Amino acid sequence: MQKRWVIQSFKPYDKVAALDKILGTPSAISTVLVDREIETFEAARHFFRPALEQLYDPFLMQGMERAVARLHQALTKKEKILIYGDYDVDGTTAVAMVYGFLQTLPGAAVSYYVPDRIVEGYGVSMQAIEKAHQDGIKLIVTLDCGIKAHRPIALAVERGMDVIVCDHHEVGDVLPLAYEILNPKQPGCCYPFKELSGCGIGFKLLQAFCSYCGLKSATLYGYLDLVAVSTACDIVPLVDENRILAYFGLKQLATQPRPGLQALIELGGLTTTITISDIVFKIGPRINAAGRMSHASLAVQLLIEQDLVKAYHLAQSIDQQNLLRQSLDHTITQEALAMIENKTHLSKSNVLFKPDWHKGIVGIVASRCIEQCYRPTVVLTLSDGKATGSARSISGYNIYEAISACSGLLDQYGGHAFAAGLTMPLAHVAKFQKQFEKVVSETITDDLLIPQQPIDALIPFQAITEKFVNILMQMAPFGPGNATPIFASEKVYARKFYLIKEKHLKLELYQTDCSVSYEAIGFGLGSYFPLVATGKPFAIAYTIGYNYYLGHKSLQLMVKDIKETVYMA
Known part of the structure; x- marks a missing residue:
C-alpha cells in the first residue's frame, strides 16, 4: 500500500536552537521534542523524569468526593459491593485492580461481575442488575462502561441500589441516573486530563479513597502493572498522566509483575525489557481472548491470582483460547477482504455483515481490513436476532461521530474516535450501509484515505x-x-x-x-x-x-x- x-x-528554528542550548541535545532530538510541545527545561524535566508526585489530585474530578464517601460508607456498613467491568483488557484490568484492592480491606463484602460478550453484549446488562438485586448488592461500581447505561442503571435505582459510574467513553446528551459519575469528559468536569483509560479512572477512585481514609498512596503502586496494560491496550494517548502511569507500570512489569501477568510475559517470550508494543501484541491479545472465545471472568481470575503455579495454569488455558482466536481471526478476515474485493463500486467506507461470524472477533477483523483497505470499517454479525459488531477508524477520522449521525437506525452504540460498538435491527443493515457511506463521504477528505x-x-x-x-x-x-x-x-x-x-x-x-x-x-x-x-x-x-x-x-x-x-x- x-x-x-x-x-x-x-x-x-529559534525554539529548536534554544532547546539545543538548554538541554545539549542533538538538533533532530530537539526538533522532535518541540513538535511534542516540550520547549523548556521544566517541560523536558517532567518528560524525561516522570514522577508519581506529578499525578493530579483525584478530587479535581467531578463527583469524586461523593463517590468516595459512598464507597467508604458501604465498606463501613459492610454493605455488599459489586465491581462491574467490561470484558476487554481495559475492563478486566480495572476490575482486577479495584476488586483486588477492596477485598484486602477488613470486612469488605465485595464481588465482581463481567458480562458475557456473546450473551449480554457490551456495557451494563439488565440481566446483571437483576442478579445483583437477588444477591443483595447495595452498591455497584462500573468500570470502563456505564456512561450510556440508562435503562440498567434506572433499574438498579428502582431496585434500591446505588451506582457509581467510572467510565472514559464519550458521553451522550443525557447522563444516566447514577449516584455519581466519574468521567473527565462529562460536562462541567474540570479535571485537567481527559484521556485516562477506564482502569485509569478506577485508579483515581482508589487514589482518592486512600487519601480519604488516610492510607498511603504507595498502597496502590503495586497495581500500576494493571494500569500500564490497560493504558497500552486501550490506545489512549501516552501523554500527561497516562505517560506517568505507564512509565512506572512498565517498570513494575519488568521487575515485579503480579503472577498472572508474569505467566503471560513468559508465554509471550518477552524479555525483562517490556515495551508498550509488547503489551499490545503479546499480553493484550491473550487477556482479550478469554472474553472473545469463552468468558472474560477467566481473565479476571488470572489477574487477581496470587499463586504463581495456579496463574500458570490459568494463563495456559487463556493461551489456548488465543490460538483458537487466531485461527478464527484469519478465516473471517479472508472472508471480509473477499467481500471488499468483490464490491461493484468504489466507496469511502466498508460495512460488512455475515451472520455466522464470531461476535468476539469482529473488532479485530475490522482492524485487519483497514490494514489492507484503508477505509473506516464496520464489521457486523448476527446475535440475538440483531446485527451487532465493531467499528474501527483510520487516522484523523472520528468514527464515533459518523456512527452518531446514523443513530436513528441503531438500537445502541458507544465508543470513541477510533473504535466503537453498535447494534441494530437486521432490517436496518442495508440502510445503515447506505447512510454510513453517505456520512463518511461527506465528512472525510481524500487525503485521509491515503495512509x-x-x-x-x-x-x-x-x-x-x-x-x-x-x-x-x-x-x-x-x-x-x-x-x-x-x-x-x-x-x-x-x-x-x-x-x-x-x-x-x-x-x-x-x-x-x-x-x-x-x-x-x-x-x-x-x-x-x-x-x-x-x-x-x-x-x-x-x-x-x-x-x-x-x-x-x-x-x-x-x-x-x-x-x-x-x-x-
Whole structure:
C-alpha cells in the first residue's frame, strides 16, 4: 500500500536552537521534542523524569468526593459491593485492580461481575442488575462502561441500589441516573486530563479513597502493572498522566509483575525489557481472548491470582483460547477482504455483515481490513436476532461521530474516535450501509484515505551517534501521542539484502559519507526487494531501536517504508 510521507510539522528554528542550548541535545532530538510541545527545561524535566508526585489530585474530578464517601460508607456498613467491568483488557484490568484492592480491606463484602460478550453484549446488562438485586448488592461500581447505561442503571435505582459510574467513553446528551459519575469528559468536569483509560479512572477512585481514609498512596503502586496494560491496550494517548502511569507500570512489569501477568510475559517470550508494543501484541491479545472465545471472568481470575503455579495454569488455558482466536481471526478476515474485493463500486467506507461470524472477533477483523483497505470499517454479525459488531477508524477520522449521525437506525452504540460498538435491527443493515457511506463521504477528505507515513526529521546516518540513541531511548514509553520518532534518510544503499519468509526484508544499509553501516529489518516490505537489489540509492523511513538475540544487543533500524527518492507532502 502506497504511503504519503509527511513531515509532522516544521517548528520555528529559534525554539529548536534554544532547546539545543538548554538541554545539549542533538538538533533532530530537539526538533522532535518541540513538535511534542516540550520547549523548556521544566517541560523536558517532567518528560524525561516522570514522577508519581506529578499525578493530579483525584478530587479535581467531578463527583469524586461523593463517590468516595459512598464507597467508604458501604465498606463501613459492610454493605455488599459489586465491581462491574467490561470484558476487554481495559475492563478486566480495572476490575482486577479495584476488586483486588477492596477485598484486602477488613470486612469488605465485595464481588465482581463481567458480562458475557456473546450473551449480554457490551456495557451494563439488565440481566446483571437483576442478579445483583437477588444477591443483595447495595452498591455497584462500573468500570470502563456505564456512561450510556440508562435503562440498567434506572433499574438498579428502582431496585434500591446505588451506582457509581467510572467510565472514559464519550458521553451522550443525557447522563444516566447514577449516584455519581466519574468521567473527565462529562460536562462541567474540570479535571485537567481527559484521556485516562477506564482502569485509569478506577485508579483515581482508589487514589482518592486512600487519601480519604488516610492510607498511603504507595498502597496502590503495586497495581500500576494493571494500569500500564490497560493504558497500552486501550490506545489512549501516552501523554500527561497516562505517560506517568505507564512509565512506572512498565517498570513494575519488568521487575515485579503480579503472577498472572508474569505467566503471560513468559508465554509471550518477552524479555525483562517490556515495551508498550509488547503489551499490545503479546499480553493484550491473550487477556482479550478469554472474553472473545469463552468468558472474560477467566481473565479476571488470572489477574487477581496470587499463586504463581495456579496463574500458570490459568494463563495456559487463556493461551489456548488465543490460538483458537487466531485461527478464527484469519478465516473471517479472508472472508471480509473477499467481500471488499468483490464490491461493484468504489466507496469511502466498508460495512460488512455475515451472520455466522464470531461476535468476539469482529473488532479485530475490522482492524485487519483497514490494514489492507484503508477505509473506516464496520464489521457486523448476527446475535440475538440483531446485527451487532465493531467499528474501527483510520487516522484523523472520528468514527464515533459518523456512527452518531446514523443513530436513528441503531438500537445502541458507544465508543470513541477510533473504535466503537453498535447494534441494530437486521432490517436496518442495508440502510445503515447506505447512510454510513453517505456520512463518511461527506465528512472525510481524500487525503485521509491515503495512509500517511509521518516523518519527524530528515537525518543522515552520521547523526545516529551513541548520545543520540541514548536520549531517544529515554523518550519511551512510546505510543499514541508520544509515538516512536520516525526518521527519514536519503541516498541509502543496501550492502546485503535478503527475504525472510518471502515477505520480510533483511538489510545491511549504508551511506557513502558515513563509515558505519546498520542492520535493518522491514516487516512486510518484501515487495521492495527488486528496488533495493538494483544497487541504486533509495530513501527509507525508519525507527531506531535495539535487536536482542541470544543475549546479544545490537542497534537496528526498523524500516517502515521505502521510496526511490524522498518526497514529503
